[in-house]
Structure formats: C-alpha cells, structure tokens
Amino acid sequence: MLHKAPRGTADVLPEEQKYWRYVERQAVDLCRRFGFQRIDTPMFEAAGLFVRTVGGETDIVQKETYTFEDRGRDPLTLRAEGTAPVCRAYLEHGMSNLPQPVRLYYFCPIFRYERPQAGRYRQHHQFGLEAIGDADPTVDAEIIQIAWLLTQELGLKGLSLSINSIGDAQCRPGYLREMKAYYQPHLEHLCVDCRTRYENNPLRLLDCKQATCQPYVGGAPVATDHLCSECKEHWTRLQDYLKLAGIPYQISHRLVRGLDYYTRTVFEIQPPEEGGQSTIVGGGRYDGLIEALGGRPTPGIGFGSGMERLILNLKRQEILVPEEASAPVVIACLGEEAHTQGLKIAAELRKAGIPAIIPPASRSLRSQMRYASAMQGRFTVILGENELARGAVVVRDMGAGTQEDVPAAGLLNYLLARSSR
RNA sequence: GUGGGCGUAGCCAAGUGGUCUAAGGCGCCAGGUUGUGGCCCUGGAGAUCGAGGGUUCAAAUCCCUCCGCUCACCCCA
Known part of the structure; x- marks a missing residue:
C-alpha cells in the first residue's frame, strides 16, 4: 500500500x-x-x-x-x-x-x-x-x-x-521540600524514573507504579496535610x-x-x-x-x-447510540428517458428533504433492486417505459414486499405521508 | 525512547520447504431467458503471501535486516 x-x-x-x-x-x-x-x-x-x-x-x-x-x-x-x-x-x-x-x-x-x-x-x-x-x-x-x-x-x-x-x-514549595526530605534517604532504592522525578517533579513520585517504589509511596507525605x-x-x-x-x-x-x-x-x-x-x-x-x-x-x-x-x-459497555444516516429512497430507472425523469424526481425529493439515490444507468433492474435492498431504504421507486407511458411510478415497500402505482405528481406526498418510519 | 505479540486480497482466514501460476468464507461486480431485492445457484474482478537480502535444485513456509500494525512501560485524554 x-x-x-x-x-x-x-x-x-x-x-x-x-x-x-x-x-x-x-x-x-x-x-x-x-x-x-x-x-x-x-x-x-x-x-x-x-x-x-x-x-x-x-x-x-x-x-x-x-x-x-x-x-x-x-x-x-x-x-x-x-x-x-x-x-x-x-x-x-x-x-x-x-x-x-x-x-x-x-x-x-x-x-x-x-x-x-x-x-x-x-x-x-x-x-x-x-x-x-x-x-x-x-x-x-x-x-x-x-x-x-x-x-x-x-x-x-x-x-x-x-x-x-x-x-x-x-x-506547595514546602510540601515538595517535605517530599524530597522523605525520599532522600531512599534514593538508591528507587527506580530510574523516580530518581529523575525526584529532581524534576517530586510530585510525580507519588504515581510511580513500579513495585519496588510502592513501599515508599505508601508512607510519603500527603499533599492535603500541607x-x-x-x-x-x-x-x-x-x-x-x-x-x-x-x-x-x-x-x-x-x-x-x-x-x-x-x-x-x-x-x-x-x-x-x-x-x-x-x-x-x-x-x-x-x-x-x-x-x-x-x-x-x-x-x-x-x-x-x-x-x-x-x-x-x-x-x-455496549451502550447503544442512535443511528445516524436515514436510508435513501433508491430510484431504479430503465432506459435513457426514465433515467432523465428519475433525475427530476430525485431532485424533487431531495429538495423536500428526502434522501434519494439513482443507481448508475447501465445497471439492470435486477442489479438496481439488489442495490436498493442493500441500501436498506423502506421504499424503492421503479421507473420504466410502462410507468412513463402511464405518467406514474411504481413504489415498492421493501420490507413488506408489496408495491403499487403512484401518479408521478403524487410521489412526493406519498413518501412524505409515510416517512415517519 | 524500552520491551512483548503479529504481518497471506477491502475484511476474516487455510496453508509451516516441492502437488501454491495460494483453499475457503464475507463483501464487491455480473448472470440465473423478455422490467423487480432480501434466500439460493453460477461466474468474475481482487494477493508482487509487509519489503529487501540470504539459505536451498525448490520458500508464503527456514535465516537476517528493515518497515508496518498491535499491546505494555514511560506519559497522558
């Protein structure tokens, strides 16, 4: 790569x-x-x-x-x-x-x-x-x-x-002096890191996790006492x-x-x-x-x-968080003319706030349906020669597996009425 | 900066010296007769087996180096 x-x-x-x-x-x-x-x-x-x-x-x-x-x-x-x-x-x-x-x-x-x-x-x-x-x-x-x-x-x-x-x-300066005074006799028994802490930042001596340093941490002066x-x-x-x-x-x-x-x-x-x-x-x-x-x-x-x-x-902790994306309406189009019409429909839906996707024009209906299924949207719109001739579209409910003719002009309202999920 | 583990397609993963011009699964693309998904079936694309060097008649498989990922230390969110 x-x-x-x-x-x-x-x-x-x-x-x-x-x-x-x-x-x-x-x-x-x-x-x-x-x-x-x-x-x-x-x-x-x-x-x-x-x-x-x-x-x-x-x-x-x-x-x-x-x-x-x-x-x-x-x-x-x-x-x-x-x-x-x-x-x-x-x-x-x-x-x-x-x-x-x-x-x-x-x-x-x-x-x-x-x-x-x-x-x-x-x-x-x-x-x-x-x-x-x-x-x-x-x-x-x-x-x-x-x-x-x-x-x-x-x-x-x-x-x-x-x-x-x-x-x-x-x-704090007084407390740090106390710390150094306390640790000073034990210096040679401390880990390497703690020896530098002793010099640079005595406070940090307190959160050393080395087993060998633990005995000293336990008896160290407590900040809130000072x-x-x-x-x-x-x-x-x-x-x-x-x-x-x-x-x-x-x-x-x-x-x-x-x-x-x-x-x-x-x-x-x-x-x-x-x-x-x-x-x-x-x-x-x-x-x-x-x-x-x-x-x-x-x-x-x-x-x-x-x-x-x-x-x-x-x-x-397996805490469930809300899902983000709302699944799009897929508009499956058959043929050039339908594709052109599909673009208009998609624009209309998007303008109304409904996410819409048109699969690439070269794909078969079967392929487009598979795609729509994978998108997990509730509705798929099908638009071919027949629908164009009727001035309608087919709206398929992907969950129910049912579909019905909807007049092209009424599609937006049809979807809006059902968009509550 | 120090130490451990690991590196085979987008993901998971078999294979530990020859039958690997690398299995399988998921995913992706296409098809399963004329315009319909989810299941199923078929096909396809996709891997210089992390990289380089070495050993060997032969290496994904053994050795070395490097790179990357990962976990831990340090430290911090």
Whole structure:
C-alpha cells in the first residue's frame, strides 16, 4: 500500500460517526444547560505558548510536541493541549472584561508525538471546557459536576471520580521540600524514573507504579496535610459542594497531574477496567496560568476529555447510540428517458428533504433492486417505459414486499405521508 | 525512547520447504431467458503471501535486516 494514515492517527469511518455525533450532542447540550459557550482555537500556536504554560520540563513539551517552522521561520507547535490556547484567547480578546467567570467549551484535535497504543494516539480529540476568572470552590464543584454528568448522561457505568489538592504557590514549595526530605534517604532504592522525578517533579513520585517504589509511596507525605490555610479552606469547601451536589467522589492522595500549571484542585475520571491508558476525563485548577501568559493574575479551572476514550468505553459497555444516516429512497430507472425523469424526481425529493439515490444507468433492474435492498431504504421507486407511458411510478415497500402505482405528481406526498418510519 | 505479540486480497482466514501460476468464507461486480431485492445457484474482478537480502535444485513456509500494525512501560485524554 502506497499511503497509510500516519502512525497514531485514524480515519473516522462512516460507521463510526454515530458515536462521535452522540458524544458531541450530549456534551453540547450539557454545556448549554450550564451556560457554556463554544470556542474554537487554531490547530497550531506559537511554540512558546505550550512551553510557558504546560512546563518546559514536562514530557509533553520535552518530547511530544509537533514543533516546526513555517515558511516565514516562525516556530509553531501543533496544539498539544486544550487549556493553554483557550487562555491565550481569553487574554487576547480581553475576556477579563466579560462577566466572570467566562465559561467556554471546545472540541478539538490534540497532537502529541507518542508511541500509540490502546486509547492513545498521536492525534486525538478532546472535548474540554474552562471556567476562567473566579477562584471560588463552587466553580471547581461546577466543573467537576459537569465532567461527572457528561459520563453519566452518556450512559457509562462503574466510573470512579478521584480528586485531590496539590496546593498553590504558597504551600506547595514546602510540601515538595517535605517530599524530597522523605525520599532522600531512599534514593538508591528507587527506580530510574523516580530518581529523575525526584529532581524534576517530586510530585510525580507519588504515581510511580513500579513495585519496588510502592513501599515508599505508601508512607510519603500527603499533599492535603500541607495545604496553607487558604488552600485548606478551598479544599474543604469544594468537598462540601460536591457532597451537596451528590457527586460521588473519592480522595486520591496519589493523584497528581503531569502539567505544571495545575494548582489546588486536580481530578480524574477512570473507567472500571484496569489499565494504564484509561483516564477519560482529567482536569484541574490553574490559577497561575493566565499570569504566566502575561495577564493579570486570573484563576481558572477546566478539564479535558478524550473523545476516543469515551467512545472506546461506550463500546466496551455496549451502550447503544442512535443511528445516524436515514436510508435513501433508491430510484431504479430503465432506459435513457426514465433515467432523465428519475433525475427530476430525485431532485424533487431531495429538495423536500428526502434522501434519494439513482443507481448508475447501465445497471439492470435486477442489479438496481439488489442495490436498493442493500441500501436498506423502506421504499424503492421503479421507473420504466410502462410507468412513463402511464405518467406514474411504481413504489415498492421493501420490507413488506408489496408495491403499487403512484401518479408521478403524487410521489412526493406519498413518501412524505409515510416517512415517519 | 524500552520491551512483548503479529504481518497471506477491502475484511476474516487455510496453508509451516516441492502437488501454491495460494483453499475457503464475507463483501464487491455480473448472470440465473423478455422490467423487480432480501434466500439460493453460477461466474468474475481482487494477493508482487509487509519489503529487501540470504539459505536451498525448490520458500508464503527456514535465516537476517528493515518497515508496518498491535499491546505494555514511560506519559497522558
């Protein structure tokens, strides 16, 4: 084969489309009910955007971005993440002058150069949303509630919602010192990855899955024990609101997220199955992000949800989604004149919103009927010399196997009257 | 980047050194007497057996290299 879709990318074939449209419809409706508005940002950004926000030491910018220079030598990066571009747009368009928080949602492709595997791609798609401009924990609760409702309204069962707080610029440094102090004596017993984590991102020591590191993880300092008073209050109130909203969360002290910009609240939704690439929703608060982009200090919180992973779970749980395409009326024509007449009829039906297909003119009636049968439409229209002479068409009910003459002029109404399926 | 599994037509798949100028099934196209589908029957198109090299009188079948797919790690949605 000469060309294949690039590694880690996938074609969404017609039979897959119903899943995508289903998730989109549910998500859009949820956003509507919570007063969120859609935003679309470009598929690429100035390369510096992700370095500044996601963090220069994170894996995403270290080794996963698609970065290139365009013909004008501008360094660009394919969107590696959803939040930073939205925050950029917030700043660029002065959205701090809108009533806060500004509630935005998006669907977009995300590009990361990774080795693909189940549920992980080099181009994947996220539904995400952001509430920018207010630090109150009620906003956190609202965002988490939307994430939870999304999964529930899609029909997914057995999911778990984990939350944690990783503090802010005030209290986190102290916590990180505690972590390093705790781990320091054990350094030589840690796995290779954890030794680099110790240097670069001590928080990540907590979610190491190596068996040899587990004993140390268990006794490690807990982030929520080291929160400053403001973070502590935020954390407590968030939980109050979640309880009030009836959101079944669990606290996971080991939940940290890989992007540098997170502060305070972080959360994830996991499906029941075990396995690495499973997170279907991930998000958190990013109170320093806008400031890092050169704006006034502005809090924000949001989440991203992987469309492919949502759909994967819909299929695993055998959740039925509505069918998309309505089957067309096939107009079988015999002879040149009938074919010409058929084209007129097809145009009329299409104008009225009824999908219609005319098989290639060279085919026999038998072949056209076979084709019509395969299309699964309820009605097939047959048009030949005889019908032309009578000024009528034959309408065959493919399910019932019956057919009747219908005056050509009355066909549209005949079909419309029966199009309720 | 590291490790495991796998690569025969659009899909599923038999074949593990000669009888393979590669079985079968699905799907596709055509036909089954004059203008009618779904079942059935017949025929056809479609494969440089992932690619290249090697071993051998002989390779889809053995060896090497590469490529691709896939699963896992890392990380993340």
